[in-house]
Amino acid sequence: MLPKSTLYVVATPIGNLRDISLRALDVLAAVDVIAAEDTRTTAHLLTHHSIAGKMIALHQHNERAAAEKVLALLAKGKSVALVTDAGTPGISDPGAILVNLAHEHGYRVTPIPGANAALCALSAGGITEPHFLFYGFLPPKTGARKRTLEGLKLQPYTLVFYEAPHRILGCVMDLVAVLGAHRQLTLARELTKLFETIHVCTLGDALAWLQADANQQKGEFVLLLSGAETQDKSGISDQTRHTLELLLENLPLKQAVRLAAEITGESRKILYALALSLKVESLV
DSSP: OOOOEEEEEEEEEESSSSSSSSHHHHHHHSSSEEEESSSHHHHHHHHHOOOOOEEEOOOTTTTTHHHHHHHHHHHHTTOOOEEOOSOOOSSTTTTTHHHHHHHHHHHHHEOOOOOOHHHHHHHHTTTSSOOOEEEEOOSSSSSHHHHHHHHHHHSSSSEEEEEEEHHHHHHHHHHHHHEEEEEEEEEESSSSSSTOOOEEEEEHHHHHHHHOGGGGGGGGGEEEEEOOOOOTTTTHHHHHHHHHHHHHSSOOOHHHHHHHHHOOOOOHHHHHHHHHHHHHHHOO
């Protein structure tokens, strides 16, 4: 018997239907309602595991209205499972709005962990850098995509992107144009599915690899891109670093960077990247 008025955030397989936890199956079988991104996709999953459940649709085009319906169900003491087509809800998928509203209204939210494409790729990609920055989907148009990449250019962490098959060539072209050809890129496609591929190459070689076989352009992609060189290799002096650290202790990040640039003569972009790195280090 599940607790009343509880929202379960349930991760589902990203490909192989057996990649679902026993706990997730128990919850899906026991809840009063399943809020699904696509009821047809979820129906296939439920049928595969011999589960019958009442479903309502909750996707990116109706999320706020559907969330209100779910809140009404929770108010009546019902238990609800939130699922997306594949992976963990709210991670570059619908669900975050509903979860946020459930918290605001005081309802219990329980995660049921499971598959996630980004973590799946990172675990099998051979990335030795311990830190990564998950971005998700880049803007679909090249201009906005390049501007976004400019803002990420100096990040020293492995950058994790999702990309759709019809945009993969344009995305890789923009990555090369903004970030150069020397960085390491891991292309992970069709993870856990029949034609799963994990390919490691330099960013400059990626386009030729994709174009050599049109089949390698199919399926959903996770891209793992090596980060910028660490600030220790950038030529910033210990004095400049110390100056920035002192300013960050007493000022907002942008103001500290601006003053540090004026005091030291160092590039504001480089100092901004270093400031972000220092902020992350202070949280570890």
